[in-house]
Amino acid sequence: MTTLFVSDLHLSQQRPEKLKLFKKLLLGPAIKADAFYILGDLFDDFWIGCDDIRSTNQEIIKILQNYTEKEKVNLYLMRGNRDFHLNKKFAELTGCKIIKDPTNIYLNEEKILLMHGDTLCTDDVKYQYWRKFITNPLIKLFYSKMPLSVRQFIAYGVRGYTAKAIKKKSPEIIDVSDKAVIKAIRDHEVKTLIHGHTHKRAIHHIDIDGLSAKRIVLGDWYKEDWVLIYDKNDFKFQRIADYIKDH
Numbered sequence: 064m065t066t067l068f069v070s071d072l073h074l075s076q077q078r079p080e081k082l083k084l085f086k087k088l089l090l091g092p093a094i095k096a097d098a099f100y101i102l103g104d105l106f107d108d109f110w111i112g113c114d115d116i117r118s119t120n121q122e123i124i125k126i127l128q129n130y131t132e133k134e135k136v137n138l139y140l141m142r143g144n145r146d147f148h149l150n151k152k153f154a155e156l157t158g159c160k161i162i163k164d165p166t167n168i169y170l171n172e173e174k175i176l177l178m179h180g181d182t183l184c185t186d187d188v189k190y191q192y193w194r195k196f197i198t199n200p201l202i203k204l205f206y207s208k209m210p211l212s213v214r215q216f217i218a219y220g221v222r223g224y225t226a227k228a229i230k231k232k233s234p235e236i237i238d239v240s241d242k243a244v245i246k247a248i249r250d251h252e253v254k255t256l257i258h259g260h261t262h263k264r265a266i267h268h269i270d271i272d273g274l275s276a277k278r279i280v281l282g283d284w285y286k287e288d289w290v291l292i293y294d295k296n297d298f299k300f301q302r303i304a305d306y307i308k309d310h
């Protein structure tokens with residue numbers, strides 16, 4: 064049983080080589096995986112709708128379509144802060160299943176907690192307010208009904224605003240709060256939490272209430288590119304090209 068996890072691919076026309084790698088992975092060894100999870104920020108630009116005809120977006124949709132056409136593949140997608148507004152239409156078009164943040168899954172009967180990770184960055188109070196606003200179902204509905212040109216204009220403005228609000232830094236720069244991590248692990252009664260968002264790839268061991276828990280942080284695809292592989296009761300990271308070569 065193999066389960067693959069990626070996040071923070073930030074695919075865009077600026078990094079065509081990463082798009083190629085994504086295609087190679089999905090139409091290559093990922094077909095043999097029992098499940099493939101994308102835990103947010105598949106896109107780099109704020110996702111504004113399936114009618115956004117930028118070629119990268121259409122190419123990504125095609126790759127996902129080709130992947131889910133295959134027999135027995137399971138593609139799960141969690142929204143990240145770049146793709147808050149991924150909707151039912153996107154799921155129908157690509158064949159992926161959109162999962163909520165947070166989500167619990169079972170791997171070999173162990174309950175695992177999956178998150179994008181931005182909700183763990185509770186020290187960034189401004190961002191949390193912004194997130195609450197932008198993910199409000201009414202705001203999402205209202206936004207989705209606007210003409211494409213208006214959505215583009217707003218997304219462009221939002222990008223400028225968030226950049227300024229966090230002193231020209233991406234929200235990813237701010238790390239998770241230990242308190243929020245412990246709370247999430249306690250609330251969900253898990254020993255393993257997997258998240259992305261911070262781009263600080265690592266496997267942390269934490270002691271909570273005398274029990275040892277694991278916080279696995281997925282790596283981004285900006286400079287490097289990483290997949291987390293769950294196989295034979297164990298987790299390991301591999302660079303994408305290496306994973307393709309080995310499988």
Ligand code: MN
Pocket residue numbers: 071103104143144145179181235259260261
């Ligand atoms: Mn993120």
